[in-house]
Amino acid sequence: MTIAVSDPPARMTHGFDYTKLVLYGIALVLCVLIVLPMSWLIYYAFVDKNGAFTFGNFVTLVNDPTLLDPLITTFTLAFSTSLICCIVAAPMGWLVARTDMPLRRTVRLLVTASFVTPPFLGAIAWELLAAPNSGLLNKIYRVVTGAAADEHLLNIYSFSGLIFVIACYTFPYVFVLVANALDRTPGELEDASSILGGSTWVTARRVTIPLVLPAILAGALVAFLQAMTLFGSPAILALPAGFHTMTTKIWSLFQYPPKPELAAAASLPLLILTVLLLRAEHMILGRRSYAVLGGKNSDPRLIRLGWMRWAALALCFIVLLNPVFLPYAALFNATFSKVASQFITFSNFTFHNIHFVLFELSATKLALYNTFVLGIATATIGTVVAVVISYLTTREAVSGHRALGFLATAPVAIPGIVLGVGLFLSYTRPPFVLYGTLWILLLAFLTLAMPAAYQQMQSALKAIHPELEDASRILGATRLKALRQITAPLLRTSVIATWCFVFVGTIRELSAAVMLFTSETKVISVLIFDLNESGDLAAISVLGLIMLVVTSGIVALANRLRLGGGSVRLRDN
Amino acid sequence: MHGRLSRRDVLKGSGAAALSLSSGTLLSSTKVIAAAPPATAVTLALIEAAKKEGKVVYYTSVDLPLAEKIAKAFEAKYPGVAVRVERTGAERVFQRIGQEYGSRIHAVDVVNSSDAAHFIVWARDGLLAPFVPEDVARHYPADHKDADGLFATFRIGLSIIAYNTNTVKAEEAPRSFADLLDPKWAGKIVKAHPGYSGTILTATFQLARDLGWDYLEKLGRQRIMQLQSASDPPKKLALGERAVQADGNEYNIFQIKESGGPVEPVYAAEGTPLVIGPNGLFKNAPNPNAARLFQCFCFSAECQQLISDVGGQRSVHPWIKEKAGRKPFKDIKTMKEDAAGVEKAAEDIKVRYSKIFKV
Incomplete structure (x- = not known):
């Protein structure tokens, strides 16, 4: 805080507030990113095949059971997933952030591992595990119980199977939000409760939980929307089970002969519901202030669980069995086995699958290259934009910030597949002919990453009290300068976290990519999807493990950078 | 579009x-x-x-x-x-x-x-x-x-019927498309999708033409495991995920069988889609x-x-x-190929198929 004072006074007085300029710049970018494809979507929802205005698409939507059923299925799916995620992830987040449970860092790391696992890869791994007849777990079940050959314990090709698999890869959203919120919440509040005689549990119930409630609600919302707009897992598990979700239905509407009008109409209910949910969240949380990181903080004291800490750990590991240990074991098994659904033995051990993917499959190299170029570009640009937007909105720096926040959150309502179509319609004609280049994929990934990046940065910024910046500004710094010197260092952890978040989100993105790729711009996720359609499970396992190794490497690197930078939390001295 | x-x-x-x-x-x-x-x-x-x-x-x-x-x-x-x-x-x-x-x-x-x-x-x-x-x-x-x-x-x-030899004895295996309607195959059949696979679209056209949509409607009541590519049913068959495939590539069955996999082709009495x-x-x-x-x-x-x-x-x-x-x-007794017929009926086949098989 002494830095501002040391600056020459002349520069302070002439400091120009660039914020407006930034606002308009960003708003323009967001408009192009979001409004353009959305306009096409709405336009298509209200026209018939000849381009005349009509409500006919919606009439078809309501009357055609092959369209209405998926809609109901999708809502049930999203609600169940969200509920399961909260029940599982919120206690886990509390355990790692606030208790003396052993191996807390390991648990966090493993949740990260389930987060970096693309949901479609998880779905394929669970096919290997729990397909009713060939699934490895069902085979073990039959051997152990001596059940007949056509009996099974688990059937992944079912509605409950799909909910389970989606929840496996959605719960990290809730976990991360809750754990981060608790990390940021200073211990004083809880200390105060203890000092005033509150027992551990009273403190947890009356102080800690209300403090993380916004994070849980936000997590539930993200999980709901995630499950609602997911494409890969339903495409892999729902079709063999004989039902559609909204996303797979929309995708099938774009198969030949394409019906973009119906698809557009079918995606509008999803959009409207999302807008309503976001409004509801705002109403619930809007009136309270949750600024918890001020100038004075101390580390929270950990709650002693006693003997229960081992039980808690066991519980965490049982949960983590499902998204991490079992699926990766299955993928590992399939990688080295001649038949994907057989356990590795000496007689069927093979390197052929690895050789096939690395040396025979001509699409591998290009797809890997495209994926990582896009991942890094999206993460970098996306994080920068998210930081600026969330600063403008949380500090209410300029008029019109609400619209900006809405624009940044809006893509969460657009199923990737629909966005893909919107982008396809927008960028295949002049003045922007981008289809066939990596740029159109970059736009798609940026748009899709924006809500998560924005929400992360926004909750990080909300937790930093403006008093710190105000101090800097009172001492004469311009807004941008205060941002650079005060807010930016405080945000470093969140920025790195967001970068990783966007990166892994991008390289596992399938639904928009599946609409927008060409042979020159194929990415790994699309390659895996193609391989799944022809049943090449071993090749998928190899690619999946490559993806895991590379993403873990990048996430580990980011974590190291963060640790190397010293403690980010501001201390009073 | x-x-x-x-x-x-x-x-x-x-x-x-x-x-x-x-x-x-x-x-x-x-x-x-x-x-x-x-x-x-x-x-x-x-x-x-x-x-x-x-x-x-x-x-x-x-x-x-x-x-x-x-x-x-x-x-x-x-x-x-x-x-x-x-x-x-x-x-x-x-x-x-x-x-x-x-x-x-x-x-x-x-x-x-x-x-x-x-x-x-x-x-x-x-x-x-x-x-x-x-x-x-x-x-x-x-x-x-x-x-x-x-x-x-x-x-x-050829799009053929086939079975897994571990789970189905040769004498009990289906011989014809009609055999697939036997209640004993309910929940045990895997097949691919005409909206995705050209092979299956062509095969579905020939089946509907020669055996009637009525046949496919009955097949749809057999709790089919629905895949997309015609390459996939043979692979699911080899894994033992289902006992019988109603359609799928003959060539994948050959590859699997010749490398020691437990599958056997069946050339249906009614004729095999070409x-x-x-x-x-x-x-x-x-x-x-x-x-x-x-x-x-x-x-x-x-x-x-x-x-x-x-x-x-x-x-x-x-x-x-x-x-x-x-x-x-x-x-091999094959059904008659008719590309022009497929072209005319393609849209109709896809719509009717998804009504019957729900996907």
Whole structure:
């Protein structure tokens, strides 16, 4: 805080507030990113095949059971997933952030591992595990119980199977939000409760939980929307089970002969519901202030669980069995086995699958290259934009910030597949002919990453009290300068976290990519999807493990950078 | 996407009944029929020109490992020309090319599709380049090459019933499509999807024509495991995930069986659906010479023998020796191929199918 004072006074007085300029710049970018494809979507929802205005698409939507059923299925799916995620992830987040449970860092790391696992890869791994007849777990079940050959314990090709698999890869959203919120919440509040005689549990119930409630609600919302707009897992598990979700239905509407009008109409209910949910969240949380990181903080004291800490750990590991240990074991098994659904033995051990993917499959190299170029570009640009937007909105720096926040959150309502179509319609004609280049994929990934990046940065910024910046500004710094010197260092952890978040989100993105790729711009996720359609499970396992190794490497690197930078939390001295 | 003609529209305007692959002619009221161009042999000049381009992009719906083997064999024979394989289901190949060409992206050089009806559409849209490899001119029967020289039958596939020998005894195995309706197969059948696979679209057309939609409706009540690609049911069968496949590629069954997998083909008493997979060259191919060289290679006895031996495909090249242990093609009762019929009915088949099978 002494830095501002040391600056020459002349520069302070002439400091120009660039914020407006930034606002308009960003708003323009967001408009192009979001409004353009959305306009096409709405336009298509209200026209018939000849381009005349009509409500006919919606009439078809309501009357055609092959369209209405998926809609109901999708809502049930999203609600169940969200509920399961909260029940599982919120206690886990509390355990790692606030208790003396052993191996807390390991648990966090493993949740990260389930987060970096693309949901479609998880779905394929669970096919290997729990397909009713060939699934490895069902085979073990039959051997152990001596059940007949056509009996099974688990059937992944079912509605409950799909909910389970989606929840496996959605719960990290809730976990991360809750754990981060608790990390940021200073211990004083809880200390105060203890000092005033509150027992551990009273403190947890009356102080800690209300403090993380916004994070849980936000997590539930993200999980709901995630499950609602997911494409890969339903495409892999729902079709063999004989039902559609909204996303797979929309995708099938774009198969030949394409019906973009119906698809557009079918995606509008999803959009409207999302807008309503976001409004509801705002109403619930809007009136309270949750600024918890001020100038004075101390580390929270950990709650002693006693003997229960081992039980808690066991519980965490049982949960983590499902998204991490079992699926990766299955993928590992399939990688080295001649038949994907057989356990590795000496007689069927093979390197052929690895050789096939690395040396025979001509699409591998290009797809890997495209994926990582896009991942890094999206993460970098996306994080920068998210930081600026969330600063403008949380500090209410300029008029019109609400619209900006809405624009940044809006893509969460657009199923990737629909966005893909919107982008396809927008960028295949002049003045922007981008289809066939990596740029159109970059736009798609940026748009899709924006809500998560924005929400992360926004909750990080909300937790930093403006008093710190105000101090800097009172001492004469311009807004941008205060941002650079005060807010930016405080945000470093969140920025790195967001970068990783966007990166892994991008390289596992399938639904928009599946609409927008060409042979020159194929990415790994699309390659895996193609391989799944022809049943090449071993090749998928190899690619999946490559993806895991590379993403873990990048996430580990980011974590190291963060640790190397010293403690980010501001201390009073 | 807007304003593109559906297959049905296209057909209405040009005399659908006159179109037939088996007659080997493409008649239309608006198009002047040109004779096929003279046959092209592989010359040093062609090889050099192809090397200058350095690569060829092959969109295909054939099973991926086989496609990559064809690519490797070509690259070994003509070093310096790389093949990039883009494999996906035939219906998606078709949709993808339509999408790319609609945006003036000309990425594809050579295409292979297991839905022969696609070639009728591409030919009519004027997208294909007339080109006749020497082998096609010399050895291929007239009903397996286009009169204008736009495409020829690269491979013939059969969509067959098959069963897992671990879970089904030979004497209990189904012998016919009608057998699949037996309640004992409920929940044990796997099949692929005509909205995705050209092979299955063609097979579904022939089944609906010969056995009636009534049959498919009954089959739909058997709690089918629904997959997409015709390559997938044999693989799920091999894994033991289901006991019987109602349809799927014969060649995958061969590959699995011959490498020791527990599967056995069944040639249905009613006849086996026959699927022709032509190869064609695009007029706007980015690598025209490499494309020609690749097309010549595809129809050579060498490549045809490869796709027969390794790939289990049926070939119309007269020099090809079929592997021992496989039922000879001439001994199999097949259903009648009718690409023009498929083209006319495609949309209807997909709609009715998804009503019956719910996906």
